[in-house]
Amino acid sequence: MTNTTEKLMEKASAFHGHVCGGLAIGVKACEALAEFWNLNLSDSQVPNSTLKEKIVCVAENDSCSIDAIQSILGCTLGSGTLFVNNVGKQAFSFFDRESQKSLRICLNVNFDSTPKEERKNIILATPIRSLFKYSEPNIAVPRRAKIFRNARCERCLEYSAESCIRLYGGKLVCAECYRILRDSENI
Ligand SMILES: [Zn+2]
Ligand SMILES: [Zn+2]
Numbered sequence: 001m002t003n004t005t006e007k008l009m010e011k012a013s014a015f016h017g018h019v020c021g022g023l024a025i026g027v028k029a030c031e032a033l034a035e036f037w038n039l040n041l042s043d044s045q046v047p048n049s050t051l052k053e054k055i056v057c058v059a060e061n062d063s064c065s066i067d068a069i070q071s072i073l074g075c076t077l078g079s080g081t082l083f084v085n086n087v088g089k090q091a092f093s094f095f096d097r098e099s100q101k102s103l104r105i106c107l108n109v110n111f112d113s114t115p116k117e118e119r120k121n122i123i124l125a126t127p128i129r130s131l132f133k134y135s136e137p138n139i140a141v142p143r144r145a146k147i148f149r150n151a152r153c154e155r156c157l158e159y160s161a162e163s164c165i166r167l168y169g170g171k172l173v174c175a176e177c178y179r180i181l182r183d184s185e186n187i
Contacts, residue, residue, distance in 0.1 A: 004042050005031065005124055008072055015071035016064060021111060021119030025090050025131075026068025029105050032128040033073070033094055036103055041072060048074030048081060054098045056141055058083045060091040060106075083142050093137035102141065108133040153177055 008027045013019045034041045048055050057075040059066050062084050069075055069092065075082040090107035109131060111119050123131070148161040153174035160174040167173075168181050 008041060008068075009124065012068040012071045016067035019120060020064050021116065021123055022064025022090075023068050024120045024123040025107055026065030027072065028123060028126070028128055028131055029065065029092050030068060030072040032105050032132055032134075033092075033103065035128065036134070037094075037096065037101060046072060046074030048076075048079075054096055056081050056083070056095040056097060058085055058093040058095075058137070058139060058142065060085055060087045060089040060093075062086045063090075065090060065092075080142075080144060085139075093139060095137070095141035097141065102137050104135045104137040105132045106135070107131065155181070 005027065008030065009019070009024065012023050012027050016023050030041060033039065055073055055075060057069050057073065059069065059082065066082070066084070070082065077084075091104060092106075093102065093104040095102045109126070111123070114122055146163075148163045150159040151162045151165045151172060152159055153165070154171040155173045155177040158174060164175045165172050166175060166178040168178050173181065
């Protein structure tokens with residue numbers, strides 16, 4: 001494990017709350033991206049804060065590894081630079097909005113038979129070329145978040161983004177009320 005890997009692991013675990021194999025996968029994915037895109041992860045700032053939030057990540061899982069992506073690269077849900085499309089894969093598609101670069105990084109090793117307590121160290125010690133496979137993403141870069149106006153739900157009277165309002169029985173209702181009304185129909 002290099003000095004940088006160790007430092008990144010420290011940073012990620014401070015954010016994540018514990019040290020684990022999943023987090024190690026995320027740390028290695030960040031290192032792999034940094035190598036391909038020539039990013040500097042060793043300074044104290046996260047790339048997205050210095051690069052004006054241009055790196056976008058679409059994660060194919062919602063597990064521990066995402067916390068490494070968030071803490072090291074600065075891709076976050078609230079800034080529209082992290083999207084979760086959970087299909088249960090340790091895979092991440094990265095997009096650089098500025099240069100139009102993109103890269104999908106997918107774990108290519110199954111650690112199921114590795115004892116849990118050994119996983120983290122083995123993952124961290126595995127070279128990124130043998131740990132992941134690399135390809136073009138299967139998807140296009142997600143669109144920038146739009147700011148929607150709000151509309152009042154005619155059932156619960158709460159405000160909801162217009163984009164989430166549905167029509168039910170002639171009434172404009174929020175997504176949650178729509179679900180409740182639909183469910184009551186099926187009883
Ligand atoms: Zn964890
Ligand atoms: Zn409602």
